[in-house]
Amino acid sequence: MAKVIETVDLTRRFGQLTAVDRLNITVDHREIFGLLGPNGAGKTTIISMLCTILKPTSGTAKVNGYDITKQANQVRRSIGIVFQEPSVDDRLTGRENLFMHANLYGVPSSEQKTRINNVLKLVELEHRADDILRTYSSGMRRRLEIARGLIHYPKVLFLDEPTIGLDPQTRDHIWTYIKELKETHDITIVLTTHYMEEADRLSDRVAIIDYGKIVALDTPTKLKKTLQGDVITVTTKDAQKLSTTLAEKLKIKKTRIADGKLELTVQDGEAFLPKVIETAAENKMHIEAVVLHQPSLEDVFLHYTGRAIRAEGSNEPRGEAAIRRRAIR
C-alpha cells in the first residue's frame, strides 16, 4: 500500500522544550490516522510541520511524495487543513469564504460553483450559505471549515481537534461527515484529538503521543487488547470468600481486592458476568453491586503513560488512578 505520509526523525524544539522528539510514522493511503494525546503532547506541532507552517528543527517528512521543507508549495496544494482554532472570516458569508478558498488554491473558475455546492451539501449548510458567518453557531463554522478543506480536492486532510468545544450532538454529526468522507472520497485523513472516544470511533490506527513521543501505535482494537480483558468489580461483604470460590469453580486467575471490592480481570466480561452472580447466589453470598468495565482507549493511555489523559472530564477512568496534572511536572 502506498505511503501517503512518511516522517523521518521529525523533531521540533522550542528553546529548551522538545515538542516533537524524533518522530517516525507512516500513514497509508485512505486510512484515518489518529494522533491521540493530552493537550501539549505535541500533536498540533506535528500537524503544523506536516502542513509546512512550522519548520522542523531536524529530520524531515514527505507528504504525498513531496518534501515538507523543500517542496512546501506542492505539499500545500495537495493537502487540506482544518485548524484547531477557527480560521474563517466571520464578516463574509459562508459561500464567500468558500469562493475565496477556491481562488487561493487555484480551483478553475468553471468548477468552483459546482464544487462549492457539493461541499455545502455534504456538511448540510446549503440553506445558510449566504448568511454572514457571525450568525453561525460554532458547530456550523466547524462544518464550514471541513467543507472548505475539501474544495481543492486534497489528497490528505488534516483535522486538528475537529470537535473541540462542540456539544455531543454536533460532535456526533461531524463524526458522521468524517466517516462519510472516507467512504466517498479518495482521501487520507490525519486527525488529532484528546478525546478517547473520537480516536476510537474514527481512526483505523491510533498513535498515542506523550511528551512529543509515540508511546503506542496500533488499531484501537489491538491497543485495547493489550490490556488483557475486561474488569468486573463486585461490591460484597464476602469479597475474600467469593474470590476463593470463583477461583476454584470458574478458574479465574486474576483477582484482586481493593477497598473491600473484588476485581476480576476476564476475557469476555459480558458472558462472564452472569456466571459470577450465579456462583455467588449458589454459595449464599450477598452481592450489593456489580460493575463491568470494558477497556477503553482511556485505559490504554493510562496503561502506557501511567496517568489519565486529563484531570477532569466525563470519562473518568478508574477511581483509584493517581491523577497528576501535567502542569505540576
Place this chain on the structure above:
Amino acid sequence: MTEIRGLFTLWLREVKRYLRDRLRIVSGIVSPVLWLFIFGTGIRFAGAIGSLNYQHYLFPGIVGQTLLFTSMFIGISVIWDREFGFMKEILVAPISKVSIFFGKMLGDSTDALIQGIIILLLGTVLGILEDPVMFFQLLPVMVLMTFGFVSLGLTIASFIQNLESYGVVVSFVNLPLFFLSGALFPVRGEYVPEWLQTVSAFNPLTYGVDALRQIALGQEWQPLFPLYYDLMIVVLFDIAMIIIGTLALSRRK
C-alpha cells in the same frame, strides 16, 4: 495565473469587509471634516498665510492626513486576522508571500482611497477645489501616497502582537508625521524655524502634501519642491515600504 487570482480574492475580501462596515466609513469622514471646518475656520480668521484662504491651503493637507490616518489604521487588519485565525488560512495557501502582501496592500489601499475620495468630493462640492478636473489630477498622487502608508501600517502590524499596542504605536507615528508635514502650516524658511524645516524634509507626507497642494492651488502656491521631485520621493518611499512590508509579513517561525 493562480497567483493573480489569489491576489485578487484577497483584495476583494478587504474591500468587501470595508464596505460592509458603514460605521468605519462614517467615522473616517468625521475627523477630517472637523479639522477642515472648525480648525480651518478658526485659523482662517486668526491669521492668514499670505493672501491665501486658509481653508484652501489646508484642504490638500487634510486629504493627505486622511490617507495617512486611514492607511495606518487599516494595518490593524493584520492583527485582527492573526488574532481571529484567518491569517493561518492565508499563510498555508499555496500562493507566494508577495501575492499575499500585494493582495492585502492593494485591498487596504482601496479602502483608504475611498475615504480620501470622499473628502476630495466634499471639497469639490463645497467649492474648495475650484476646478473639478483637479479631481482627476489629484487622484494618481493620492494612489501613490496610499501605497506607501498602507505598507508602513502593515509592516508595523506584522511586528506587533496585540490590538491595544497597535493603537498606541500608530498614534505615535501618525501625529508627528501629520504635524511635521506642512499639512497645517507651510514648512518653509519664512514661516518656521530651521529645525522644523529640516525634520519635515525626512517625512514622506511632506512631499505628498506638497504635490497635492501644487495641483490644487496652482499659481497661488509656491511649492516647496518641483512636482517631479515630490513624486519621485513618494515613489521611492512606496518601493522601500513594499519591500520591507513583504519581508515583514513573510517572516516564518
